[in-house]
Amino acid sequence: MFAVALGDDGARLRPLEPWQAEEFLAHMDRGRDFIGTYVALPDIVTDPASARAYLQTYADKTAADTGRLYGIWLDDTLVGGVMFRLFDAAQGTCEVGCWLERAAIGRGLVTRAVTVLIDWAVDVRGLHRVEWVASSENTPSINVAKRLGMTREGVRRESYLYRGARHDSEIWAVLADEWRAARTAR
Incomplete structure (x- = not known):
C-alpha cells in the first residue's frame, strides 16, 4: 500500500479500506461529537x-472509478480523512x-x-473542475476552500437536512x- 507524506510532521495520506474497519470505528468513536457537528459520517459509522x-x-466506488477514500494518519493514528465523494x-x-478529529485541527492536514x-x-x-460543498455554518471547511484558491459559486438555501434541521450549503470550486x-x- 502507498503512503504520501503530507509534510515533515509525520502526517501521511493512505487509502482507507474495508480491512481497516476497526481502526476506522475507533477513530469515529474518538471524534464522533466533533466530526458530527457538520458531517453525517458519525451517524452512519456506529459499529x-x-x-x-x-x-x-x-472500495466499490474506487473499483467503478466514481469515488475514492483516503485516511490521514498522524504518528500512525488515523485522525481524519479526505475523499472524492463524487468522481x-x-x-x-x-x-x-x-x-478531522478535534485533536488534529490547526495543522493544515x-x-x-x-x-x-x-x-x-x-x-x-485530466479533470476540469473540482467542487467543495460545505455548510454555510462550517467556517473551518469554508476556510479550507479559500486556502485552496476555490471560488465561492453560490449557496443552496436550506438544501441539507441534518439531524432534523435544514442547513444552507455553499458551493466552492476550482x-x-x-x-x-x-x-x-x-
Missing part, C-alpha cells in the same frame, strides 16, 4: 459492521470532502491532503487552469 460497510462502499471522469468533474487529491485529479486524470496557475504562483 464494526457499519464501519466495514461504509469503507466497502468506497465523474467522463464529465471531468469531482467533489472533494473531508473530516486537510488542506495538504486535499491538495494531493486535486493535483492527482487535475494532472493525472477549475484546472486556475489550479495550475495558482500552483505555479506558489
Whole structure:
C-alpha cells in the first residue's frame, strides 16, 4: 500500500479500506461529537459492521472509478480523512470532502491532503473542475476552500437536512487552469 507524506510532521495520506474497519470505528468513536457537528459520517459509522460497510462502499466506488477514500494518519493514528465523494471522469468533474478529529485541527492536514487529491485529479486524470460543498455554518471547511484558491459559486438555501434541521450549503470550486496557475504562483 502507498503512503504520501503530507509534510515533515509525520502526517501521511493512505487509502482507507474495508480491512481497516476497526481502526476506522475507533477513530469515529474518538471524534464522533466533533466530526458530527457538520458531517453525517458519525451517524452512519456506529459499529464494526457499519464501519466495514461504509469503507466497502468506497472500495466499490474506487473499483467503478466514481469515488475514492483516503485516511490521514498522524504518528500512525488515523485522525481524519479526505475523499472524492463524487468522481465523474467522463464529465471531468469531482467533489472533494473531508473530516478531522478535534485533536488534529490547526495543522493544515486537510488542506495538504486535499491538495494531493486535486493535483492527482487535475494532472493525472485530466479533470476540469473540482467542487467543495460545505455548510454555510462550517467556517473551518469554508476556510479550507479559500486556502485552496476555490471560488465561492453560490449557496443552496436550506438544501441539507441534518439531524432534523435544514442547513444552507455553499458551493466552492476550482477549475484546472486556475489550479495550475495558482500552483505555479506558489
